[in-house]
Amino acid sequence: MDGAPLHIAMFPWFAMGHLTPYLHLSNKLARRGHRISFIIPTKTQSKLEQFNLYPHLITFFPITVPRCDGLPHDAETTSDVPPSLIPLIMTAMDRTENHIQQLLLQLKPHIVFFDFVYWLPNLARKLGIKSLVYWVVNPATVAYTFSPERMLQGSNLTEADFMKPPSGYPSSSIRLHSHEAKYYARVITWEFGSGVLFHDRVCNGLIQSDAIAFKGTTEIEGPFVDYLGNHYGKPALLSGPVIPEPPACVLEEIWVQWLGQFKDDSLIYCAFGSECILEVNQFQELLLGLETTGLPFLAVLKPPSGFESVEAAMPEGFKERVKERGIVYGGWVQQQVMLAHSSVGCFITHCGAGSITEGLVSNCRLVFLPHLGTDHIINSRMMSSSLKVAVEVERGEEDGLFTRESVCKAVKSLMDDESEVGKEIRENHAKVRSYLLSNDLESSHVDRFCEKLRDLLR
Numbered sequence: 001m002d003g004a005p006l007h008i009a010m011f012p013w014f015a016m017g018h019l020t021p022y023l024h025l026s027n028k029l030a031r032r033g034h035r036i037s038f039i040i041p042t043k044t045q046s047k048l049e050q051f052n053l054y055p056h057l058i059t060f061f062p063i064t065v066p067r068c069d070g071l072p073h074d075a076e077t078t079s080d081v082p083p084s085l086i087p088l089i090m091t092a093m094d095r096t097e098n099h100i101q102q103l104l105l106q107l108k109p110h111i112v113f114f115d116f117v118y119w120l121p122n123l124a125r126k127l128g129i130k131s132l133v134y135w136v137v138n139p140a141t142v143a144y145t146f147s148p149e150r151m152l153q154g155s156n157l158t159e160a161d162f163m164k165p166p167s168g169y170p171s172s173s174i175r176l177h178s179h180e181a182k183y184y185a186r187v188i189t190w191e192f193g194s195g196v197l198f199h200d201r202v203c204n205g206l207i208q209s210d211a212i213a214f215k216g217t218t219e220i221e222g223p224f225v226d227y228l229g230n231h232y233g234k235p236a237l238l239s240g241p242v243i244p245e246p247p248a249c250v251l252e253e254i255w256v257q258w259l260g261q262f263k264d265d266s267l268i269y270c271a272f273g274s275e276c277i278l279e280v281n282q283f284q285e286l287l288l289g290l291e292t293t294g295l296p297f298l299a300v301l302k303p304p305s306g307f308e309s310v311e312a313a314m315p316e317g318f319k320e321r322v323k324e325r326g327i328v329y330g331g332w333v334q335q336q337v338m339l340a341h342s343s344v345g346c347f348i349t350h351c352g353a354g355s356i357t358e359g360l361v362s363n364c365r366l367v368f369l370p371h372l373g374t375d376h377i378i379n380s381r382m383m384s385s386s387l388k389v390a391v392e393v394e395r396g397e398e399d400g401l402f403t404r405e406s407v408c409k410a411v412k413s414l415m416d417d418e419s420e421v422g423k424e425i426r427e428n429h430a431k432v433r434s435y436l437l438s439n440d441l442e443s444s445h446v447d448r449f450c451e452k453l454r455d456l457l458r
Contacts, residue, residue: 006034006453009109011100012134013116014041014065014089015078016274017352021136021215022113023051023058024242028446030054037107039100041065041076053245061103066095079274090193090201093117104129110457113213116192118201121208130456133209134239136353137375139216139224140382142206143169145184148231151203159185168231170223173385179400180377206232211456213237215353217445219435220387237452240445241436243361244336244354251337258327259298265345268297268411269338269364272350276371280304282401284315286369287328289407291318295346295415296325300333339364346415348407351376356383359390361436365414365426366390369402389429391421 008029012022019040026036035057040048042062052058065076071088075081078089097119104112104127113134114120124131135142147166150157162181165174176184188199206212206228214225216238229236251259259267268290272278278286283304290297307313310330319328335355339347339362347364349355350371356379359366368390370380384392391414394406414422435441 006111006450006457007037007107007109008034008453009037009039009104009107009112009129011039011112011114011117011120012136013078014044014076014093016044016047017354018115018136019044019048019077020051021242021354022134023048024244025134025215025239026058027051027053027245028240028242028442029450030057032446032450033057034450035059037061037109039063039103043074044076050249051244061107063096063099063103065089065092068092068095083275083277087191087193090116094119094194094196097123101127111453114205114209116201116205118196118204118208121205121210130210131208132211132213132237132453132456133205134213136215138353138379138382139214139221139228140171140174141375141378142202142214143224143227144174144378145188146199146202146206147227151199157185157188161185168227170227171382171386174378174381175385176377176381177395177397177400179396179398180372183372183377183400209234211235211237211452213239213449215239215242215357217241217436217441220432235452235456237449238445239449240442241357243357243436243442247334247336249334249337251334251341255298255333255338255341259341259343262296262325262343264342265363266296267343268293268295268346268348269300269344270297270348271300271333271335271338271355272302272369272371273352273355274332275302276350276352277302278304280306280313283313284318285402285404286407287318288315288404289402289411290326291322292404292408293411293415295411296343297322297327298333298338299326299328300335301328301330303330346411348411351380351383353379360429361433363433365422366429367393367410367414369393369407369410372400387428387432388425389432391425 010022012018037059039061042064045060045062068088068091078086111130111132112124113132121131149166159181162184190198192198192201225236303310304313310328347359348367351368368380368384370376380392384390391410393402393410395402413419
């Protein structure tokens with residue numbers, strides 16, 4: 001295999017926040033001549049084709065998502081269903097096992113990448129194919145939540161267990177609040193498709209796979225990857241930051257015109273991803289916090305629970321009060337292009353892995369408002385407490401609620417050029433941005449990643 005191109009199959013969790021970074025990684029590998037077979041839901045293919053930069057090497061293999069009782073007929077990914085039905089997407093993926101077996105027999109890849117389909121390593125082993133669990137979440141989260149020490153306790157883990165990191169954890173600055181620890185204690189007992197607990201699904205994949213891999217760099221994520229590799233006794237790899245290629249598209253004219261009204265670095269861009277849905281009281285507190293800053297803003301948000309549109313959920317009189325300087329939009333925007341616009345000076349994010357990467361390589365000041373997601377909390381804590389490249393919005397210790405005042409305070413601390421805290425954070429962000437965008441960083445990481453993939457086949 002020395003020097004020969006690899007053939008890699010990709011089978012990510014059917015969520016846009018997983019499919020998209022898997023495709024970004026596929027582009028990095030294809031640039032080096034490796035062949036990629038990308039398994040994707042049939043109708044979702046059209047949403048990702050524009051991001052396939054090497055169609056002669058990256059081939060989509062569309063599959064029909066099997067039917068499950070309770071799953072809407074046209075649902076393919078988690079963005080097609082409310083949060084309560086997400087486990088049914090996982091059940092549907094589990095029902096593709098026979099189809100995947102036939103497809104892998106036909107394709108004969110050297111390695112298959114996966115994340116949540118825990119049965120894949122055993123299937124791949126039977127076919128003589130290596131399996132690699134590739135996480136788009138930060139390794140700090142997996143190391144904190146799914147260390148072997150915690151794994152032995154299984155679903156008996158309590159809030160008190162999650163209030164402190166596992167023994168030997170590489171960072172002492174990552175600590176959870178009470179409401180976050182309660183959330184993690186609930187998550188591990190969550191049934192996540194086919195009657196399998198979320199905890200068991202993740203741990204089985206980590207144990208059975210031939211190797212573990214993450215998006216990230218040696219300097220930032222390296223200690224957490226080494227910790228996992230040592231504890232699980234298998235190769236643990238880093239693919240590099242997998243920074244998306246600069247988009248070929250330009251910003252829609254409607255946004256060019258509107259953003260063009262405002263001074264450079266003056267506008268707040270707030271976006272919470274394709275799946276984050278707030279409760280109406282938090283939705284309104286966020287909007288009132290943006291209003292209180294007195295700065296122009298664009299908030300790209302899903303309608304809150306129980307509402308058909310963002311307009312219907314706005315606080316009374318809000319739209320009229322901010323009409324000259326603020327927009328709340330319920331659709332999709334070109335986030336990378338938006339962050340690059342000269343008027344955008346602050347980015348408030350829910351702390352999804354992709355959004356954090358896009359924020360770090362932008363010039364925007366970063367405000368983190370982590371949604372209760374398995375990786376969002378520790379993503380935020382690592383960036384705000386360890387690396388100090390962002391300000392995290394304060395929340396209630398027990399209830400986890402933020403207020404309009406805490407949103408405004410976080411933004412003001414960064415946008416005020418005289419603020420000592422803001423100055424330190426802006427300087428740290430500039431250093432990390434320079435590091436991530438340095439000429440050789442990503443290419444050297446991807447080259448090493450490819451060498452270690454070859455080592456698996458030797």
